[in-house]
Amino acid sequence: MNRNSLTKRLVTAPYTFWMLIFVVVPIALVVYYALTDANGRFTMENIMAIVDYKKTFGVSVELALISTAICLLLAYPLAYTISRMKAHRQSTMVMLVMLPMWMNFLIRTYAWMTILENNGLINRFVRMLGGEGFRMINTNGAVVLGMVYNFLPYMILPIYTVLTKIEQSTIEAAQDLGANRAQVFRRILFPMSVPGIISGITMVFVPAVSTFVISKLLGGGKTFLIGDIIENYFLGNTGTVNYNIGASLSLVLMILILLSMAVMNHFDKDETSGGML
Amino acid sequence: MKVLSRIYNFLVFGFLYAPILVMIVYSFNATKSRTQFGGFSFRWYTELFQDQVILKSLYISLAVAALSAIIATLIGTLASVGIHAMRGAKRRAYLAVNNIPVTNPDIVTAISMMILFVFFVTRMNGMEMGFGTLLISHITFNIPYVVLSVLPKLRGLNENIFEAAQDLGCPPAKSFLKVVVPQISQGIVTGFIMAFTLSLDDFVISYFNSGSTAQTLPVTIYSMTKRPYSPKINALSTLLFVAVMILLVIVNLRRSGENKKEANH
Numbered sequence: 031m032n033r034n035s036l037t038k039r040l041v042t043a044p045y046t047f048w049m050l051i052f053v054v055v056p057i058a059l060v061v062y063y064a065l066t067d068a069n070g071r072f073t074m075e076n077i078m079a080i081v082d083y084k085k086t087f088g089v090s091v092e093l094a095l096i097s098t099a100i101c102l103l104l105a106y107p108l109a110y111t112i113s114r115m116k117a118h119r120q121s122t123m124v125m126l127v128m129l130p131m132w133m134n135f136l137i138r139t140y141a142w143m144t145i146l147e148n149n150g151l152i153n154r155f156v157r158m159l160g161g162e163g164f165r166m167i168n169t170n171g172a173v174v175l176g177m178v179y180n181f182l183p184y185m186i187l188p189i190y191t192v193l194t195k196i197e198q199s200t201i202e203a204a205q206d207l208g209a210n211r212a213q214v215f216r217r218i219l220f221p222m223s224v225p226g227i228i229s230g231i232t233m234v235f236v237p238a239v240s241t242f243v244i245s246k247l248l249g250g251g252k253t254f255l256i257g258d259i260i261e262n263y264f265l266g267n268t269g270t271v272n273y274n275i276g277a278s279l280s281l282v283l284m285i286l287i288l289l290s291m292a293v294m295n296h297f298d299k300d301e302t303s304g305g306m307l
Numbered sequence: 308m309k310v311l312s313r314i315y316n317f318l319v320f321g322f323l324y325a326p327i328l329v330m331i332v333y334s335f336n337a338t339k340s341r342t343q344f345g346g347f348s349f350r351w352y353t354e355l356f357q358d359q360v361i362l363k364s365l366y367i368s369l370a371v372a373a374l375s376a377i378i379a380t381l382i383g384t385l386a387s388v389g390i391h392a393m394r395g396a397k398r399r400a401y402l403a404v405n406n407i408p409v410t411n412p413d414i415v416t417a418i419s420m421m422i423l424f425v426f427f428v429t430r431m432n433g434m435e436m437g438f439g440t441l442l443i444s445h446i447t448f449n450i451p452y453v454v455l456s457v458l459p460k461l462r463g464l465n466e467n468i469f470e471a472a473q474d475l476g477c478p479p480a481k482s483f484l485k486v487v488v489p490q491i492s493q494g495i496v497t498g499f500i501m502a503f504t505l506s507l508d509d510f511v512i513s514y515f516n517s518g519s520t521a522q523t524l525p526v527t528i529y530s531m532t533k534r535p536y537s538p539k540i541n542a543l544s545t546l547l548f549v550a551v552m553i554l555l556v557i558v559n560l561r562r563s564g565e566n567k568k569e570a571n572h
Contacts, residue, residue, distance in 0.1 A: 044385065045386030048382060049450070057419055112316075130323050138327075
């Protein structure tokens with residue numbers, strides 16, 4: 031017994047050491063930087079400075095929420111139809127959903143620049159038809175499009191996974207008992223797919239709210255998200271670099287996401303137990 | 308209804324693939340224009356393979372992905388065995404810390420490690436941002452995914468066999484390799500592949516922790532998007548897309564082959 035507990039302690043030692051130094055200490059450093067000034071003295075100023083970025087936080091959350099909602103609306107019907115296909119077709123479709131995910135998201139975002147530009151493909155097409163081109167790139171709409179495009183597979187896959195577990199016979203039983211299409215969705219499909227929807231929402235919302243690349247490439251510096259501000263405080267010009275404010279913004283972002291996840295998990299428990307009854 | 312859902316699927320997949328198709332078409336463009344197609348050529352592919360910056364960053368990406376995946380798999384697999392044996396508050400604490408890099412947004416993980424590295428550079432003057440810090444940051448975000456894929460495999464493990472091997476005189480390390488590892492090999496392989504691909508695909512954490520000497524491919528692509536347009540990116544993306552497609556098809560064919568074999572038995 032003794033011999034075993036010693037080996038077990040030894041096997042976790044490298045992990046404990048690594049996670050302590052490279053995960054726990056860095057998070058502690060973020061808190062430390064957020065609560066001190068350039069000379070290392072305690073201050074609440076960085077935290078108070080967040081008030082100046084109220085609007086940026088607002089825009090980030092708003093665009094991320096819109097993108098998440100669009101992803102959910104687009105993904106659900108697709109995930110459902112895939113889950114009702116024959117097994118071998120299902121795996122082909124899932125592969126087709128995953129294939130773009132394997133491309134780096136920078137490349138995927140970059141591809142949209144070509145399409146949305148003022149002289150891009152869509153505008154050239156519109157002009158060819160005699161219409162007048164319109165501005166798409168460097169707008170909030172383009173940023174939302176980029177988020178939806180990049181993160182849509184993260185919504186499709188978890189919803190598909192829960193839907194594929196629902197037996198066709200369950201749906202048929204409900205129909206036999208007189209449920210119409212809307213009732214089948216409201217009483218059977220939706221309650222049973224809540225866990226997938228929840229993980230889909232988190233998997234889309236978290237990267238969307240914290241991105242700085244999509245807003246830079248498709249927003250053209252006009253749409254400032256919280257990620258852009260943080261990036262600027264850490265890697266901007268020497269004049270703008272300020273780790274302390276950057277750390278406090280990151281801390282707030284981290285807490286925001288932890289809180290929204292706690293809320294989502296709460297929903298998850300409520301809904302699934304409700305659906306079981 | 309059936310027709311409607313077909314059209315709908317077609318539209319969504321069209322949305323997913325249209326930009327990729329556009330990129331592939333323009334990678335063969337003879338002129339530098341982003342929108343006018345001026346004839347077919349391999350010009351950008353030849354230029355791509357002469358670009359030393361891109362080739363070097365591809366090499367760094369592959370090296371970091373391989374090294375970080377190997378080290379993370381070693382640390383993560385050993386740790387899973389230990390965590391598996393833990394109970395109560397200690398286990399919960401370990402799993403909570405394990406989840407920090409998984410749930411945190413990439414940018415927070417990235418800047419937290421950057422602060423650590425800068426803190427050490429300025430306070431101790433010990434190291435510089437470069438391949439070392441890049442590798443450390445990749446190992447750090449890879450380890451939790453290895454633990455998450457190995458830990459569930461240990462649940463079904465019969466621990467008596469491990470003890471029996473030791474009772475029969477096999478040293479602990481050897482009995483771990485001979486008895487435990489084969490039973491959880493599936494989880495270890497999944498963890499390794501996940502770590503490798505996550506590392507290859509990562510941009511945000513590399514961007515903050517690589518310095519100017521050890522840029523990965525995504526970091527180089529990012530700096531290319533800021534400069535005047537070059538169709539070399541399209542050529543590079545097309546090659547990556549084809550590589551991924553071939554890889555996925557091979558994996559799928561092998562899997563369906565295995566399924567058939569099992570069905571025949």
